[in-house]
Amino acid sequence: MTESKVLSSLTLANGVTLPNRLMLAPMCDIGSTPDGQVTQEQVDYLRARAGIGGLIVTGYAFVQPNGSSIPGQLGDSKDSDIDGLRKLATAMKSRGNKAILQICHGGREAAGAAQQGLRVVAPTKMTFPWINYPVEEITTDEITTLISDFGKATQRAIDAGFDGIEIHNCNHDLLQQFFSAYSNHRTDEWGGSLEKRAAFPLAVLKEVRRVIAAANKPDFILGWRISPEEIHGENVGYVVDDMLKETKLVLAEGIDYLNISLTGTQYRFDSKPAGHDQTFAQLFKAITPDTVPVFIGSQVHTPEDAEAALADADGVYLARAALIDPEFTDKLKAGKAEEIVTTMSKDRLNNVQLPKALAYGYTMPHGLQEQIPLPGLTD
Structure with missing residues (x-):
């Protein structure tokens, strides 16, 4: 496996080459303080996994602060962070x-903020049956401030010594909520047509790009993560063809890599959306310049899975596999793939x-093991 494609180098759109x-x-490790400060547990957790891939x-x-989804989530909202x-x-x-x-x-989805008594916002004020706290409609002034705050968060990442940022436009966060026809019923410049529903994510992207350019950081990496569809039974926020259109608009602005989030046990790295004979990775690769690598994942547990995922994509992310064995890639490089631990x-x-809270979350009844199961871990 040491000569595998997985271990070959990969160059991003801005010219940075990964090993x-x-x-x-x-992955949210739920290891931060209540106000999002980094803890030593998080430092140790990520140091242990610093060898997993070219991108960590x-x-x-x-x-x-009112964007916190879960207690223990990491914060980048103030200079003291x-x-x-x-x-x-x-x-x-x-x-x-x-x-x-x-x-x-x-x-x-900012349940963590709701627990702190903060104002929770969405594109449109409406009833969300699974939410038990008040949700208000975000105002135009708040949208303008939030766009600026994404830029400020990017500057903090630069000041903290990160090599790049990834914009989270997936997993039902606010950017996705704006793009979703289910949750965005606005009639101003931030809602209506597909292009108007994409306006807020694009505005965030433009502001982040502006900050990177102003910092004179051409090697600073800008990634973009998407959920390729939002379909929950009869409830359809958008289909993959809609997200392909948004992604074309994003690519026109410029990103360094595209990260396709396939979250949940219903997806695999080679899953195909309904009505298509190509995988998600193939569909997005078809619209993406060769200079912009596409990353895929989900149900990647072994080196063989990772190789298979690269049949359609340029890169592959490790999630649960990296939780189970932090030395996954080290063993692969050493030609000891058979020593990789694949069950917890x-x-x-x-x-x-x-982090203790993450480990505990996998032992609780109806906890993480039910939602995102670790192979081999049983009650």
Whole structure:
């Protein structure tokens, strides 16, 4: 496996070359303080996984306090966050790979903010049956401020020594909520047609690009993560053909890589959307310039899975595999793929440098093991 495509180099759109095609997937480790400050547990967790891939990506960091989706989520909303973020970036870069800070706003999903009594916002004020806290419509002034705050969060990432940022336009966060026809019923410049529903994500992208250019950081990496569809039974926010259109608009502005989030057990790296005979990766590769690598993942547990994922994509992210075995890539490089651990046990859960809250979340009834199961971990 040491001569595999997985371990071959990969060049991003801005010319930065990565030593391999693997990525530590962005995963919320729920290890931060209540206000989003970095803890030593998080530093240790990411240092232990700093060798996983050419790109090491944090879990989503909120750019405003009212964008916090879950207690323990990482924050990048104030200048006092920078010192902790610097420690995190240093740990992530300790193996020579690129440290990426993912930035986001939870919008209606900001349950963590709701618990703190903060105002939770969405594109449109409406009833969301699964939400038990008030959700208000974001105002035009708040939109303008939020766009600026994405830029400020990017500057903090630069100041903290990160090699890049990834914009979280997926998994039902506020950017996706604006694009979704289900959650965006606005009639101003931020809603209506597909192009208007894409206006807020694009405005965030433009502001982030402006900040990077002003900092004179041509090597600073700008990634973009998407959910390729939003379909929940009869509830359809958008289909893959809609997201392909938005992604073309994004590519016209300029990104350095595209990261396709296939979250949940219903997806695999080679899944195909309904009505299409190509995989998600194939569909997005077809519209993406060769200079912009496309990353895919989901159900990648072994080196063989990673190789198979690269049949349609340029890079592959490791999520649960990296939680189970932080030495996944080191063993692969050493020609010891057979030593990679692919199943979790209760004993191992507490011995692979996971933040305590994350490990505990996998032992709770109806917890993470039910939502995002680790192979081999049983009650």
